[in-house]
Amino acid sequence: MASLFHCTASKLSSAQPLRHALLRKNLAAISAFFSTSSSQSAIKNVMVIGSGLMGAGIAQVAAATNHQVTMVDQTNAILTKSMRSIEKSLDRVAKKKFKDDAEGGNKFVADTLGRITITTEPNTAIGDTDLLIEAIVENMRTKHKLFTDLDNAAPSHTIFASNTSSLPIREIASVTKRKDKFGGLHFFNPVPMMKLVEVVRTPETTDDTFDALFQFSKELGKVPVSCKDTPGFVVNRLLVPYIMEAVRMLERGDASARDIDTAMKLGAGYPMGPMELADYVGLDTTKFIIDGWHEEYPDVPLFEPSEILNDLVARNKLGRKTGEGFYKYD
Numbered sequence: 001m002a003s004l005f006h007c008t009a010s011k012l013s014s015a016q017p018l019r020h021a022l023l024r025k026n027l028a029a030i031s032a033f034f035s036t037s038s039s040q041s042a043i044k045n046v047m048v049i050g051s052g053l054m055g056a057g058i059a060q061v062a063a064a065t066n067h068q069v070t071m072v073d074q075t076n077a078i079l080t081k082s083m084r085s086i087e088k089s090l091d092r093v094a095k096k097k098f099k100d101d102a103e104g105g106n107k108f109v110a111d112t113l114g115r116i117t118i119t120t121e122p123n124t125a126i127g128d129t130d131l132l133i134e135a136i137v138e139n140m141r142t143k144h145k146l147f148t149d150l151d152n153a154a155p156s157h158t159i160f161a162s163n164t165s166s167l168p169i170r171e172i173a174s175v176t177k178r179k180d181k182f183g184g185l186h187f188f189n190p191v192p193m194m195k196l197v198e199v200v201r202t203p204e205t206t207d208d209t210f211d212a213l214f215q216f217s218k219e220l221g222k223v224p225v226s227c228k229d230t231p232g233f234v235v236n237r238l239l240v241p242y243i244m245e246a247v248r249m250l251e252r253g254d255a256s257a258r259d260i261d262t263a264m265k266l267g268a269g270y271p272m273g274p275m276e277l278a279d280y281v282g283l284d285t286t287k288f289i290i291d292g293w294h295e296e297y298p299d300v301p302l303f304e305p306s307e308i309l310n311d312l313v314a315r316n317k318l319g320r321k322t323g324e325g326f327y328k329y330d
């Protein structure tokens with residue numbers, strides 16, 4: 001296409017102003033056509049692997065935005081439970097979205113659920129999948145096993161994406177033969193509420209793959225941002241070291257947990273202080289991320305582990321989910 005444009009333009013002369021203008025108009029129309037068509041996602045059929053906290057949320061928003069979704073997990077019991085939680089979440093959405101239209105709300109819930117199929121056999125169901133999103137446990141070996149199997153079973157056009165929070169996308173993709181069609185789609189919890197998606201590209205991710213992932217995120221009603229495959233992408237790369245600096249402050253005795261939180265809420269305008277945030281995220285998750293980064297980058301002081309954090313995790317004080325972390329919860 002580039003050489004055609006080059007050839008056409010080189011034939012233009014100043015003696016043909018009208019033809020010149022018409023040609024320019026045609027070229028603009030052609031280029032507008034191509035930019036419009038490339039901004040429309042080719043993604044219709046989506047497979048979501050893992051139907052936990054994140055996978056169920058991703059399946060829900062994809063189905064609610066008219067995509068056909070196949071949701072996969074290890075057992076039918078897990079999948080049935082996930083479908084129930086999606087239904088409850090959709091009921092909440094419908095109550096807000098169709099405040100004075102109960103019938104419209106019921107139809108929205110039924111239609112969305114109708115676009116989700118469940119299975120424990122991804123290899124046999126993957127036939128017409130345009131985009132596969134992995135949201136299983138945060139373990140490289142488990143993800144490698146899954147992607148090796150799926151790479152063999154999936155059609156060549158299928159794009160693969162991982163929702164990992166802390167593992168390098170390039171390393172996850174390394175076991176596949178489609179590194180050019182592999183990227184990160186990092187959603188935030190709870191998926192139906194949180195607007196952001198970090199769209200992550202590795203050096204091998206092609207522009208077409210990246211554009212398809214970016215456009216798909218927009219179709220879900222999200223706001224995508226682009227990020228290279230670096231530890232923590234944007235949000236966690238800033239948030240986790242910030243939490244760890246607060247923990248180190250506590251460790252040194254510079255200030256109490258309560259005072260650190262009050263200071264950041266009232267002085268920096270944050271809705272939650274760093275200790276409250278750590279308890280909300282889960283101290284085990286925070287420790288898992290920082291330990292992984294420390295192992296990979298032992299010279300970065302911001303990634304140093306913390307004794308207080310290690311001790312709380314060892315005593316199963318993991319934050320809100322266990323009733324105690326930096327604070328106690330009823």
Ligand SMILES: NC(=O)c1ccc[n+]([C@@H]2O[C@H](COP(=O)([O-])OP(=O)(O)OC[C@H]3O[C@@H](n4cnc5c(N)ncnc54)[C@H](O)[C@@H]3O)[C@@H](O)[C@H]2O)c1
Binds near residue numbers: 142
């Ligand atoms: N929880 C968060 O706030 C959050 C945010 C962003 C990204 N993530 C990432 O999303 C991924 C999933 O996290 P989560 O919180 O939803 O976990 P989760 O434990 O709630 O769900 C994981 C699900 O994957 C299933 N699973 C495990 N191995 C499987 C396999 N081989 N095949 C099919 N299903 C399998 C499990 O049965 C479970 O239902 C992780 O990579 C995590 O880092 C989590």
